[in-house]
Amino acid sequence: MKRVAKTIAAALAVSAMGVASGVYAQEFPGSKPVSAVVPFAAGGPTDKLARELTRIMSKHLGATIVIENLGGAGGTIGAKKVLQAKNDGHTVLIHHIGMATAPALYRNLGFDPLKDFEMVGEIADVPMILVGNKQLPPNSFKDLVPYIKANASKLSMANAGLGSASHLCGLLFQSAIQTELTTVPYKGTAPALTDILGGQVNLICDQTTNIAGQLKAGALKPYAAMQARRVEAFKDIPTAGEQGMPGVEVKIWHAMYAPKGTPKPVIDKLSAALQKAVADPAFRAKMAELGAEAVPAQRATPDSLRTLLTAEINKWTPVIKKAGVYAD
Ligand code: ASP
Numbered sequence: 001m002k003r004v005a006k007t008i009a010a011a012l013a014v015s016a017m018g019v020a021s022g023v024y025a026q027e028f029p030g031s032k033p034v035s036a037v038v039p040f041a042a043g044g045p046t047d048k049l050a051r052e053l054t055r056i057m058s059k060h061l062g063a064t065i066v067i068e069n070l071g072g073a074g075g076t077i078g079a080k081k082v083l084q085a086k087n088d089g090h091t092v093l094i095h096h097i098g099m100a101t102a103p104a105l106y107r108n109l110g111f112d113p114l115k116d117f118e119m120v121g122e123i124a125d126v127p128m129i130l131v132g133n134k135q136l137p138p139n140s141f142k143d144l145v146p147y148i149k150a151n152a153s154k155l156s157m158a159n160a161g162l163g164s165a166s167h168l169c170g171l172l173f174q175s176a177i178q179t180e181l182t183t184v185p186y187k188g189t190a191p192a193l194t195d196i197l198g199g200q201v202n203l204i205c206d207q208t209t210n211i212a213g214q215l216k217a218g219a220l221k222p223y224a225a226m227q228a229r230r231v232e233a234f235k236d237i238p239t240a241g242e243q244g245m246p247g248v249e250v251k252i253w254h255a256m257y258a259p260k261g262t263p264k265p266v267i268d269k270l271s272a273a274l275q276k277a278v279a280d281p282a283f284r285a286k287m288a289e290l291g292a293e294a295v296p297a298q299r300a301t302p303d304s305l306r307t308l309l310t311a312e313i314n315k316w317t318p319v320i321k322k323a324g325v326y327a328d
């Protein structure tokens with residue numbers, strides 16, 4: 001009898017929890033702000049995208065979204081912070097392709113991106129351009145490659161840590177020219193760009209969201225767009241493929257995640273606001289101005305993100321394993 005009473009009590013407790021989380025989900029977001037963790041330095045490409053997005057998404061969600069920058073280790077430090085955050089919808093992660101490359105690069109990553117996060121949706125795709133500072137003698141990609149080969153020991157390439165977009169793109173480039181350069185890691189490409197402009201580091205393969213202003217001002221030497229077609233906003237910069245180096249292509253997709261166990265109705269609200277934000281003409285125009293492309297609303301969904309993340313993990317894992325590059 002005692003056991004029956006206990007079972008009934010346990011069942012009642014579970015259903016009460018269900019009701020409580022249902023009630024909670026109905027009230028979400030309430031008056032508390034949502035914290036969006038950006039796992040890179042302030043002022044950089046992911047940060048710029050996140051600030052533009054959250055400014056618009058806040059309106060659609062009906063809550064303030066505050067950016068929290070937590071850079072380092074190619075974005076894995078920020079991701080871990082979100083992993084441990086309360087799963088009530090008030091913490092989300094805005095990350096890029098690094099979410100798919102980390103499981104292969106970090107043998108002791110401590111999380112599974114597919115199993116340990118809830119998917120909210122995709123945000124935008126950002127192209128990359130290989131640039132150097134004005135002090136670098138070569139004025140074209142054609143002259144750059146032999147120059148690098150002849151001066152490899154004196155040249156350096158910046159990146160935002162192992163697994164960052166700039167690291168992946170730099171790896172592809174160095175492997176294509178079969179020359180290794182000294183790499184200098186930063187907490188994001190915002191501080192890296194400061195050093196590029198200052199001449200402390202020579203080259204970087206960076207996202208257009210970070211370098212658009214400097215490119216337009218002529219403060220950097222652009223060498224090649226690292227994708228199959230020219231970047232719409234920078235039509236005068238030829239692709240690496242056009243300049244004799246096909247296959248050096250990397251697309252930096254961005255997405256939003258929430259801690260595991262965030263209730264589905266809460267995820268649905270976040271995703272609905274995200275879908276409205278990516279479809280908002282103001283966001284689309286801002287992304288285009290920065291050389292990027294906001295995803296269509298149907299990609300700003302949990303299902304679309306899960307499919308993409310799975311495909312990208314399957315694509316990058318063998319490439320990284322074959323290259324034998326590890327971050328730990
Ligand atoms: N997303 C990084 C940043 O915001 C840069 C990178 O991944 O290369 O700084």
